[in-house]
Amino acid sequence: MFCTHCGKQMEPTARFCPTCGAVSQPVIVGRAPLPGQLTRPRYPRLIAGVCSGLAVHYGWDLSLVRVICALMIVLTGVGLFAYLAAWIIIPEAPYTLPERSSAGSPGAIV
Numbered sequence: 001m002f003c004t005h006c007g008k009q010m011e012p013t014a015r016f017c018p019t020c021g022a023v024s025q026p027v028i029v030g031r032a033p034l035p036g037q038l039t040r041p042r043y044p045r046l047i048a049g050v051c052s053g054l055a056v057h058y059g060w061d062l063s064l065v066r067v068i069c070a071l072m073i074v075l076t077g078v079g080l081f082a083y084l085a086a087w088i089i090i091p092e093a094p095y096t097l098p099e100r101s102s103a104g105s106p107g108a109i110v
């Protein structure tokens with residue numbers, strides 16, 4: 001592994017460059033979705049996150065998207081294939097770490 005700042009070789013597990021002190025960039029394995037790309041978020045989701053992804057990406061109301069999706073599946077039947085296709089085509093959003101808050105952990109049971 002090489003430092004992205006100064007180019008010197010550094011330990012693969014090193015978090016900081018020993019030469020210049022720059023923080024080593026995390027290596028992303030696989031294909032990460034681009035920022036702004038349509039993804040299926042892990043939360044909130046009911047089945048596969050297709051409706052949630054569309055609502056988040058285009059700024060639509062999530063409940064409205066789900067109602068329209070359910071109506072298309074029930075009334076036309078085409079919506080089911082569209083949903084399954086979107087489930088396969090749209091990449092899943094990567095796992096994200098929770099935001100660190102300065103006021104302690106919000107989910108802690110005291």
Ligand SMILES: [Zn+2]
Pocket residue numbers: 003004005006007008017018019020021022
């Ligand atoms: Zn360096």
